[in-house]
Amino acid sequence: MSEKVLYFKSWLASKYINLLGDNSYDFKSILIIKMDEIGDLVTALPVFYNLYQLYPDAKQTLVCKSFNTIFFKHLDYIDCVNDFKEVTENDYDLIIDLRGTVETLHYALAKKPKLRLDRGSVRLKNKFSGGQKNEIDTNIEVIQPLLREHVIWSNKIVTGNDEHQKVADYLQEEGIRKYVILHLGARDEARRWPIDRYAEIITHINKTYSLSCLLVGGPDDKMLNDTCLALVKSKLNLNVVGEFNLLEYAALCEKAALFIGNESGPLHIAAAQNTPTIALFGPGVKDVFYPKNDTSIIHHYFLARKHKEQTVANSTIFSIKVSEVMESVGKVLKE
Known part of the structure; x- marks a missing residue:
């Protein structure tokens, strides 16, 4: 399946799931999918920082490639999983798909979280309204429906x-x-x-x-x-x-x-x-x-x-x- 077709299907899935969605809900369990390379993951770090600021009591579960797990060593509010199959039996209040697959799309449709936000919808919208943006801006835009006044734009990696x-x-x-x-x-x-x-x-x-x-x-x-x-x-x-x-x-x-x-x-x-x-x-x-x-x-x-x-x-x-x-x-x- 081409990337553009996947974006379109992802947009449709989010529209369907979010018909009864509630972005004011106090989410307690959040699944983030980012099966990408090092640079892509680093530009997505503001997503995790903003989610923690918004929902400090929520547990974030990240599905990522194994070599990217190390970036979350000092972030105890994030659990990293390297095989998507490990989360398929679980339910989450909020799913944020920053780079998924057909499999992750079908999972969201089957589980119907309270809200689903996805990169595909943003990329599809931007394609018809000015073109592709900087990756940090795109990642922030994915979670825009949740954001309040103070937005964390920094993607500085936490070292110890x-x-x-x-x-x-x-x-x-x-x-x-x-x-x-x-x-x-x-x-x-x-x-x-x-x-x-x-x-x-x-x-x-x-x-x-x-x-x-x-x-x-x-x-x-x-x-x-x-x-x-x-x-x-x-x-x-x-x-x-x-x-x-x-x-x-x-x-x-x-x-x-x-x-x-x-x-x-x-x-x-x-x-x-x-x-x-x-x-x-x-x-x-x-x-x-x-x-x-x-x-x-x-x-x-x-x-x-x-x-x-x-x-x-x-x-x-x-x-x-x-x-x-x-x-x-x-x-x-x-x-």
Whole structure:
């Protein structure tokens, strides 16, 4: 089933369920469905924070991918489930479908909660009234019927003493005080800025600001980082793949002078922690996944036609020049 058809069916399901719905009800059990990637989950965090503010006594159950569970370590009002089948026998007062499937749609119709809110309805409405919005705005709009005067827009990840201590110990051991984080990877190669250009940026940061560069990412990025650092003479820099889990990485971002990277999960985590970011985009839709903090600089070029269908052969990410990224680095680090 295509995404557009699923959105339409989701809209119909919510209309049917909510005929007798009551958004003033004091919900005690809330099911949120967000079977998505890291960056998508991070942009949805305001939903959980607002729900807690509205219904502090309610238990939130989140169905998410296993690697995203860690983001809720310090939020004791949320239970994470990684297999939707674990909740199918349960009843919930409120269901919020932020990224579901046909299965989750049928579940809602069978259980008929007191209210169902869904991303599909919002995306369908926005398609006919101005286009797709920034992901944080879209997620907030899903729960708009519940919101009151004070809305929490921040999607800052909650980190704890353990994460900050791990980062502090690592930095002390390596003799690093001030640093820049870079993420070179992306699942889609059309979203990857060339590593030789990143090497030029790292060399510039080393020489001009005497700062270390920490190259982050998942296991698939380790070789990519090593290849890049082999092009850099300075030994100030480190490939830190494998050193930190996602929550520790969020704590690492909080202390960073700057983040530079492609559109990816690490970018969204850095932006959530209010780290100054220089974001490099290729095929992405304008505005939708842009960081929303006040200290972000976006580099993004567009094709006149079929922009979203870019491949490595014609990706606009290759239009981003080293000189313009260096200029952005200067604006953030204040030469």
